[in-house]
Amino acid sequence: MDRAPGLSVRVKLTLSYAGFLMLAGALLLAAVWVFLLRYVPTRAMLINPDDRVNGVFPVRSALLHVFAPRAAAVLAVLLVFGLVGGWILAGRVLAPLTRITDATRTATNGSLSHRIRLPGRKDEFRELADAFDTMLTRLEAHVAEQRRFAANASHELRTPLAISKTLIDLARADPHHDTGELLDRLHAVNTRAIDLTEALLLLSRADQRSFTRQPVDLSLLAEEATETLLPLAEKHGVTIETSGDITPTSGSHALLLQLTTNLVHNAIVHNLPEQGSVWVHTGVRPKTVVLTVENTGEQVTPERASTLTEPFQRGTERLHTDHAGVGLGLAIVTTITRAHDGTLALAPRPAGGIRITVELPAAAPHTNR
Numbered sequence: 114m115d116r117a118p119g120l121s122v123r124v125k126l127t128l129s130y131a132g133f134l135m136l137a138g139a140l141l142l143a144a145v146w147v148f149l150l151r152y153v154p155t156r157a158m159l160i161n162p163d164d165r166v167n168g169v170f171p172v173r174s175a176l177l178h179v180f181a182p183r184a185a186a187v188l189a190v191l192l193v194f195g196l197v198g199g200w201i202l203a204g205r206v207l208a209p210l211t212r213i214t215d216a217t218r219t220a221t222n223g224s225l226s227h228r229i230r231l232p233g234r235k236d237e238f239r240e241l242a243d244a245f246d247t248m249l250t251r252l253e254a255h256v257a258e259q260r261r262f263a264a265n266a267s268h269e270l271r272t273p274l275a276i277s278k279t280l281i282d283l284a285r286a287d288p289h290h291d292t293g294e295l296l297d298r299l300h301a302v303n304t305r306a307i308d309l310t311e312a313l314l315l316l317s318r319a320d321q322r323s324f325t326r327q328p329v330d331l332s333l334l335a336e337e338a339t340e341t342l343l344p345l346a347e348k349h350g351v352t353i354e355t356s357g358d359i360t361p362t363s364g365s366h367a368l369l370l371q372l373t374t375n376l377v378h379n380a381i382v383h384n385l386p387e388q389g390s391v392w393v394h395t396g397v398r399p400k401t402v403v404l405t406v407e408n409t410g411e412q413v414t415p416e417r418a419s420t421l422t423e424p425f426q427r428g429t430e431r432l433h434t435d436h437a438g439v440g441l442g443l444a445i446v447t448t449i450t451r452a453h454d455g456t457l458a459l460a461p462r463p464a465g466g467i468r469i470t471v472e473l474p475a476a477a478p479h480t481n482r
Contacts, residue, residue: 130199357395360402380408410466
């Protein structure tokens with residue numbers, strides 16, 4: 114934003130200090146003058162006849178003649194002292210602000226690794242500096258995450274396109290190749306690319322919070338997601354158990370259903386080869402509602418669990434099997450949870466598998482009717 118040039122804050126503070134000091138000095142001199150007028154008579158008789166002026170001497174007039182130039186000198190000294198002292202004090206007070214401004218310019222130029230780290234005890238400037246450092250840390254992490262995401266998304270999108278190109282080149286080189294098999298493979302690759310694109314669009318929509326909030330019951334979403342994915346669970350030999358209470362919250366019905374579906378889907382796919390189990394539970398806490406999805410499966414370390422919410426991270430090495438997903442399931446869950454002001458927690462189960470807990474702000478019971 115273009116602004117007209119003006120006085121710096123340091124000059125303004127200096128003039129304020131000097132003006133306040135001058136005002137205080139003037140008030141003090143005025144008080145002294147009033148005090149003198151109160152106890153000094155207007156005229157006084159003189160003892161020495163040679164110094165008479167009509168028999169009296171104008172005391173107050175003479176006192177004013179002596180007092181006025183000295184008062185003016187005092188005010189002049191106070192003015193100089195106020196300007197010099199105010200300039201020095203303003204510089205010392207505004208020194209932290211200068212560091213914050215320099216750090217802001219550095220961040221504006223693209224360097225997010227710089228930190229102010231303002232020393233000293235807590236005050237308004239140090240609170241501002243600490244808040245700015247915290248913002249830079251989060252912004253740097255967010256930019257790094259977006260760069261990783263863009264690189265991974267480019268790689269994931271390039272893979273099906275490269276496969277499609279290879280298949281087309283193969284068909285052109287061998288016109289007598291089985292077109293039915295080729296079309297099936299192209300259809301599978303194209304479907305995977307479409308699924309990935311739709312997942313990226315959903316992730317962007319949830320991250321921008323471009324949705325209308327409405328009353329939602331997580332327990333109903335859990336039942337709907339379970340019924341939808343029941344054929345997939347039967348195919349994988351996985352049993353699903355649902356339980357819990359009515360869990361009223363507020364948000365996007367479509368996004369929260371996607372969140373629940375992703376959690377149940379991941380729990381089914383990343384499970385034991387046979388006789389696996391999935392538990393879906395909803396509960397109510399004093400100020401929040403909770404959706405918990407647990408499954409059996411391979412042993413997962415805490416370090417591995419902490420990375421599963423990153424884009425294109427998968428819990429097993431089954432990267433390209435049917436229903437394996439595009440690696441954005443838990444990333445979408447994380448984004449939707451954050452967009453609804455909730456929290457997401459992942460914890461390995463001692464017997465294998467993982468427990469995922471989504472906690473969202475609770476809505477008043479009447480808002481869900």
